[in-house]
Amino acid sequence: MKKQIKYVSAAEAVRVIKSGDHVHLSSVASAPQCLIQAMCDRGRNHELKDVHIHHLHTEGPAPYADPEFEGVFQLDSFFVGGNVRKVTQSGYADYIPVFLSETQKLYRSGVLPCNVAMIQVSEPDAHGYVSLGTSVDATLAAVECAEHVIAVINKYVPRSFGDAFIHVDDIDIFVQDDKPLEEAHFSVPNEIETAIGKNCAALIEDGACLQMGIGAIPNAVLAQLGNHKDLGIHTEMFADGVLPLVESGVINGRNKAIDKGKMVSTFLMGSQKVYDFIDNNPGVAMMDVGYTNDPFIIAKNPKVTAINSALQVDLTGQICADSLGTKFYSGVGGQIDFIYGASRSEGGKAILAMPSVTNKGVSKIASTLTLGAGVVTTRAHAHWFVTEYGAVNLYGKSLQERARLIISVAHPDHQEELDKAAFERYGAHHTYIKATTQTK
Known part of the structure; x- marks a missing residue:
């Protein structure tokens, strides 16, 4: 009653x-x-x-x-x-x-x-x-x-x-107060974002369980997954980019070990289409963040593939994702939760992706992080690193090997200066980068 x-x-x-x-x-x-x-x-x-x-x-x-x-x-x-x-x-x-x-x-x-x-x-x-x-x-x-x-x-x-x-x-x-909810609209991926999306999509296997952060790059990745099969969703949030994949059957959750067949999230950010999609939909479970983002729960699903963005990376693999110097941009968020969970998932992959340069052409790959930059993902947590120039796996690599790999996916205009910085710091030469670059 x-x-x-x-x-x-x-x-x-x-x-x-x-x-x-x-x-x-x-x-x-x-x-x-x-x-x-x-x-x-x-x-x-x-x-x-x-x-x-x-x-x-x-x-x-x-x-x-x-x-x-x-x-x-x-x-x-x-x-x-x-x-x-x-x-x-x-x-x-x-x-x-x-x-x-x-x-x-x-x-x-x-x-x-x-x-x-x-x-x-x-x-x-x-x-x-x-x-x-x-x-x-x-x-x-x-x-x-x-x-x-x-x-x-x-x-x-x-x-x-x-x-x-x-x-x-x-x-x-x-x-x-009956007012329509605030909507969030995302721009169409540009050429660089599309290239990053393709490089990330090449790492995603059929049957993977996806986590995507907020922004243009996650949407660019989703746009490249139309030919994949049996993907699942366990994430802190999702937006409009998942809807075409659900409608086509690419996202169905069949390979998930927990919450099988369900899309799991803790908050949403998108257009009215997303809000309509979850309304009275038993295929979507909106869960407490202590569940969605618990790394040990995340790891129960096989092939968890976590894709998150970054602001800057240094040559050791330290990832800045919240602040640069005195400029604060976002927060820790769920990046480490899912990187930690994905790295412990059977067949899982933890991916950090970003453009190689800023809109002004400044390299986002640096010899050392900007003074005051916040390290969200430590060098020990960093696995796959992706730019528009490729994807490299840093896991298990020494500092010198990491420097070579990271430089290999830097913008060509900045590789020489980064190579000099790496040599001064580690004695790591750029000359055999190609031989050590991993793309899958």
Whole structure:
């Protein structure tokens, strides 16, 4: 029997927030914009101070991070999305370095308090359950631990399965706001991204279980998989690029050892087509991030192939993927979770991919990482490294061998200078690079 829900306005709902509280926002498309605006209105009226905001990547406006709210709201995010990148780089917001798999643990262990969880959910079903839709990730843990749970009931939130269901009895305050979810659209891969996609696709075997990070390169890889067979998905997120492969039968999960036949994810980021795809779809399991990103669970599937992006790599194989110098770009995310899991999967492959140069022609392969760069993937974790010039396997290679291999997939205009740097550091000559390059 359905519980009779009493709705209040967003302005009334956020009255439970007190100065000094820690507030969690559901992620990506599910960021509850009406509650965010109401909370910021209270901030502008000088009713709050020292409120800490936590979330993963979110789509849409993030006004609480604006400089006008200095001393009122402090954003300490678990992942830095494009909407808060500039303010984070400027010092008006901050970042908590944490593996994506452990974001839920911050709440469940009590390391971070959660006074208020502000979430967006589907309409309740006949049994009183709502779905977290596109954002389970650390949001489920926040709901479990929060003193107050405020939920926006929105008819546009898809009814997803897996760990996404919570009962209305676990929600304290209800707001209704039927607005379409924020969409994320990705550009068509350019020539370099397409070349990287082809090089990565050549490493993916039939029956592989895929994890793809966020961005143009993962989409470029997916675009090259039309002739593959029996692929599976176990990932932290997916977007529109998987849909054609599901429709054609390329992605079917038949070779998975766990969650066989199901696509497993913890949050979504894409167009309305993606949200429609997961709605009432038992073939998609939206799971707690402690499950999706647990390396030991990941490794239970055979041929796990994890493809992630990077900002910079040095000649030893250290991978920078979150910050360069004083510029902060994203976060640790799920990269290490899946690299560690894929490397322990039977027949698995851990792949880091990036263009060899920046848009300004600066080499992204460096003799040493930029001062202040964040090492997300250590040289001990690095296996396959891919650019538009090829793919090399660094696993089991000495420092000199790694330097030769990495230089072999650098932009030709930069190979000589990198070779000189390698020789000065290791005595590693460029002259026999081709003989040691591995492409599969």
